[in-house]
Amino acid sequence: DAMVIxxxxxxxxxxxxxxxxxCSQTLNHNVMYWYQQKSSQAPKxxxxxYDKDFNNEADTPDNFQSRRPxxxxxxxxIRSPGLGDTAMYLCATSRLILHHNEQFFGPGxxxxxx
Amino acid sequence: xxxxxxxPQNLTAQEGEFITINCSYSVGISAxxxxxxxxGGGIVSLFMLSSGKKxxxxxxxxxxxxxxxxxxxxTASHPRDSAVYICAFPLTAGNxxxxxxxxxxxxxx
Numbered sequence: 341d342a343m344v345i346x347x348x349x350x351x352x353x354x355x356x357x358x359x360x361x362x363c364s365q366t367l368n369h370n371v372m373y374w375y376q377q378k379s380s381q382a383p384k385x386x387x388x389x390y391d392k393d394f395n396n397e398a399d400t401p402d403n404f405q406s407r408r409p410x411x412x413x414x415x416x417x418i419r420s421p422g423l424g425d426t427a428m429y430l431c432a433t434s435r436l437i438l439h440h441n442e443q444f445f446g447p448g449x450x451x452x453x454x
Numbered sequence: 455x456x457x458x459x460x461x462p463q464n465l466t467a468q469e470g471e472f473i474t475i476n477c478s479y480s481v482g483i484s485a486x487x488x489x490x491x492x493x494g495g496g497i498v499s500l501f502m503l504s505s506g507k508k509x510x511x512x513x514x515x516x517x518x519x520x521x522x523x524x525x526x527x528x529t530a531s532h533p534r535d536s537a538v539y540i541c542a543f544p545l546t547a548g549n550x551x552x553x554x555x556x557x558x559x560x561x562x563x
Contacts, residue, residue, distance in 0.1 A: 346496075371549065382540070382554075382555065382556070383497070383551075383553060385551070388549075397550075428496070430496060432497075434549055441549055442499060442502040443487065443499065443549065443551065444499055445496055445497040445498065445499060447495065447496035448495065448497070450494070
């Protein structure tokens, strides 16, 4: 049974056209993360939510925003995608924020910006 | 110096062979993840361990916190095991993961 679901799995958008990626979870976890993974690179954390508390990484561009309307859903909004935003976007969850809490990853959304 | 080193970077094995992937790190951690990523795919969490050994099917993960070293073993490897295997651990508050560079495994039939 899928526990972390991402939609769509593949998204193509035009340069500058806003796009929203969706993540939902059935685990009732407090924490949700968004990672960006470019080709042949390690995932890079963009931001995370602990409940409704939003935590942005210092080097995340302003172009990237997130919303978490409830425990189950979290959205990644890219306001004006550039060619360099072509990447796999991974959502993950963990029960708590503590170090020994396992992160569960979704299947990812592969975004292509043309 | 990188905080985490994985070896080898690439590994090719014949079906049925025993595979070992190593992860060494230079900082104190409380837990380590082993992750699997198939080509073009998302990430699957295989193990999280903080001591000793864990086994799931043909996969075994071990960790020695004092020696700052972890290994992932694949017994009786199969072509479907072909993937990138990544070790990762939370280094800072907020459970933010630091990722190893990954080991690309190819199992040939």
